[in-house]
Amino acid sequence: MSKVKTNAMRILDSNKINYKMWSYEVNTNHVDGVEVANQIGKDVTQVYKTLVTHGVSKNIYVFVIPVHENLNLKKAAKAAKEKSVDMIHVKDINKITGYIRGGCSPIGMKKLYNTFINETAKELDTITVSAGKIGYQIELSPLDLQKLINCEFEDIIK
Numbered sequence: 396m397s398k399v400k401t402n403a404m405r406i407l408d409s410n411k412i413n414y415k416m417w418s419y420e421v422n423t424n425h426v427d428g429v430e431v432a433n434q435i436g437k438d439v440t441q442v443y444k445t446l447v448t449h450g451v452s453k454n455i456y457v458f459v460i461p462v463h464e465n466l467n468l469k470k471a472a473k474a475a476k477e478k479s480v481d482m483i484h485v486k487d488i489n490k491i492t493g494y495i496r497g498g499c500s501p502i503g504m505k506k507l508y509n510t511f512i513n514e515t516a517k518e519l520d521t522i523t524v525s526a527g528k529i530g531y532q533i534e535l536s537p538l539d540l541q542k543l544i545n546c547e548f549e550d551i552i553k
Contacts, residue, residue, distance in 0.1 A: 402493075403502035403527040407535065410543055414535040417523065421530040426497065428462025435523070435532060439463040442523045442532070443516065445499045447492060447508075450477035455491055457510040457546075459501050459524065464513070464552040474511045474549040500527035501544055510546035512537060517548050 399418070400408075407414050419426070419434035426434075432442040439462055446458045446466050456475045458466050472480045485496050493505040501510055501524055516522050516537035523534040540546070 401527040403500040417532040448480040459512040498529040500525040
């Protein structure tokens with residue numbers, strides 16, 4: 396296993412939060428979340444992707460959902476108390492979060508945005524999210540993640 400330390404991992408270490416790092420093979424094609432789950436031997440219901448949106452107010456909102464699910468924009472807007480939310484443009488991901496597409500972690504973004512995790516995470520002992528670098532994932536307690544980034548659990552998938 397690689398000795399990579401991402402910013403997300405350093406934040407977890409400094410907050411004394413237990414986690415496990417997973418790595419997966421990266422090729423020139425973009426690897427989707429379902430493929431990542433398969434490569435690290437996890438069920439798709441335990442691996443979560445991080446999606447970044449903006450509301451009518453121009454505020455940024457982050458949604459963390461299982462990799463095999465789709466974000467319900469109406470439910471997401473309701474959770475964020477916005478009239479509507481839309482995905483940000485891929486070209487803006489790095490400018491807004493400090494991460495790149497495929498390596499966006501809910502931990503360690505440029506700012507602490509309002510973040511919502513799908514409520515199914517509460518039923519699990521651990522969830523796996525991006526470690527902030529393509530090829531790396533971190534597995535941790537959803538409750539530890541909630542405390543760290545001050546997020547809320549909501550029903551936000553279709």
